Amino acid sequence: LQPLSATERLLRVCRGEPVDRPPVWLMRQAGRYLPGYRRVRKQVAFLDLVRDVERAIEVSLEPLDAIGTEAVIFFSDIFTPIPGLGIEVDFKPGPVIAEPIRSLRQVEALRAPDPRESVPFVFEILRGLRAELASREVPLLGFAGAPFTLAAYLVEGGGSRHFATWKRMLHREPELARALLDRLADCTVAYLNSQIEAGAQAVQLFDTWAGTLSPADYREWVLPWHREIAAKLDRAAAPFILYVNDGAHVVEEMAASGADVLSLDWRIDLAAAARRVGPRASLQGNLDPCALAAEPEAIAAAVRRMAAEVAPARGWIANLGHGCLPGTPVEGAQAFTEAVRALAPPK
C-alpha cells in the first residue's frame, strides 16, 4: 500500500480498511506534561482556557510537533456543555456540582439547548483547528463524556472512588436514573453531531466510570445508551470511537454498541480483545500511561508487542489505555509515536 496521509490512515482504520501502518495519537495528549501547555496555564485558568478560542487551538496543536502525534483532539473537558443544561459546575480541581441531581423534578428542569448557542466557542475552536490542519492532512477529533459518566458526577456531586450514591440510585430509583441518562444521551448526540458539522472527522465518547459496573449492570445501565448514540450520530461523516475505562470485563458489550472503534485500557491483552471483538470493530489502545516512564527502547518493545498481539484485529489505532498523566516524560511520549512510525507495514 502507498503511504497514506495521517487523515486517510486514521479514517481507513476506523472503517476496517487496509493501511500502510497503524495511526497513532495519545489520549489527553495536550496536557500538563507539555511545556507549552504549562506556559499557557500560567496565564489562564483551566475553565477559561476551554473558552479561549485562540489559546485552546494553540494547546490542541502543540502535541503535533512536541510528540509527533498524528491526530488532534480539540482541547476541552467533558463538562464543557453541562452548564448549558442549567447545572452549575466548578473545578477544585476535580468537578464539583453545586446542586447534585437527586430528584425527577431536577431532571425535568434540565434545559436541552442547541449546543451551537450554549457553547459556541467549541465550534469556533473546531473550525479553527480544521483550517490549520487541512494543509497538514492531519485528522481532527471531537469528543464528549458518556451519559453514565456524566450522570455519575451529577448525582454524586463530584469525583468519588465508588460513586455509591449514583450506583445506589440504579437500585433504589431506577426510573429517575433512566430519565437522567435519557436526557444526557439526547444532549450528547446533539453535541457530537454539532462537532461533526463543525469539522470533527471522528468522534470519541469517553465513559470513564461505566467500567465500575458488573457485566449484567453494564448491559442494563450503559449499553442501551451507547447504542442510541451510535444510531443517532452522523456516522457517514465521522466514525464513532467508544472508550470505556477499566472495561476488560465488558469488551463484548462494548462491541455490541455498534461503535466503529473500541478504545481499551491496558487491563486487557490486545490479542484477547481482538479475539473477543472479531470483525465487529477496530481497536484503539492500550499502553499503560505509566509505562511511558520507561527507557525509549523498552517503550519501542512494548509498541512492537502490542502490534504483534493486535494483528488479528480488524484495525488498530496505537494509543494509550488512558489519558497522559501529568508527570509523563515528553521523551517517553515521543518514543511511543516514533516506535509506531517504525512498525513494518502489515503483511
Add this chain to the structure above:
Amino acid sequence: LQPLSATERLLRVCRGEPVDRPPVWLMRQAGRYLPGYRRVRKQVAFLDLVRDVERAIEVSLEPLDAIGTEAVIFFSDIFTPIPGLGIEVDFKPGPVIAEPIRSLRQVEALRAPDPRESVPFVFEILRGLRAELASREVPLLGFAGAPFTLAAYLVEGGGSRHFATWKRMLHREPELARALLDRLADCTVAYLNSQIEAGAQAVQLFDTWAGTLSPADYREWVLPWHREIAAKLDRAAAPFILYVNDGAHVVEEMAASGADVLSLDWRIDLAAAARRVGPRASLQGNLDPCALAAEPEAIAAAVRRMAAEVAPARGWIANLGHGCLPGTPVEGAQAFTEAVRALAPPK
C-alpha cells in the same frame, strides 16, 4: 449432607469438599454502617480502636447478630503492622506516609520485627475472639494487606487514583521495587503465620491495587509474591483466600498463585470465573456492595442468580465483591445473609 457448623462449612468449601449450602460473610462487615460500631467510634479514634483489645473484639463480633454473618474477621487495618517496620503512618482519614519510600537505603533500613512483639494486641484480639467463637462454632479469619498494595501506598505516600509514582518505579527502578516487595512479602508471611498460630482458621490476603496492572505487568509484579506467600503459609492449619480488587482480567493469574479460594469483585460473572478457574480453587464473592441498597427481594434474587452461575465452581463462599460501604443499609446486609441461608442444598 447433614447440617454442618459454620466452621466446618467454611473450611470444607475452602478445601473443595461438599457442603450442605454455601457459607456467607461480608468483607468489612464490622464498619460504619452498623450502629454498635458507630457508637464505639464516638469514644475511640480508628487507630486506637485497632489496638484496644476489648473494643476490637466487641466490634468484630457485632455482625454475627446484627446481620447474621457466619464468619468473623478480626477488626484491624492492613496498615496495622507497618509502623513495626519503622514507617510512620497517619490516617487523615486515608493512610498518609510521613516519608514515602523512594530509595534502596530506605528499603534496607526497614525492620523485620517478630509481629508477636511489634503488634502483640493483634494476637490478643485473635485469641479473645477464638475463645468467644468456640462455643458458637463460627470460624475466625485473619488477614493482611498484600505486598503490591502496601508498596503502592508506601511509595506513593498515600491513596491515589493512578498510583503513578509507584507504577513508574516498576519501569524506572525495577530493582528497588523488587527489594521493597521482597521485604513486604517476608513481613506478610510472618504476620499471617502468627495470626494462624493465635487462632485464625483461614487467612485472606487483600490486594486492592494489583488490579491496576496489565495482565503482563501483573505476572511480573504480583504473581511471584502471591506464590511465595502461598508456599510459606501454614496451609495445613489455615486455608489461604486471595482477594484482588478489579481483577477480572487476571483471574487465571490469581488461580496460578495456588490460593485455596479466589475472592472476586463484581466485575466478573461467576459462571465465567468458574470456567476460567476450573478445579484449581474455590471462589468467594461477588455482589456489588452498592446492590445492598436494593429491596430485600431483589437482593435475594441476586443471591440466587449468583448461586446458579457459580454452580460449576469447586466451591463458593457467598460474599460481596468489595468491603461494605459506609452507607450500606443494615436491612440489605441482613437480606443478603438470609438469602444465602435459604438456598437449596446443592444437588
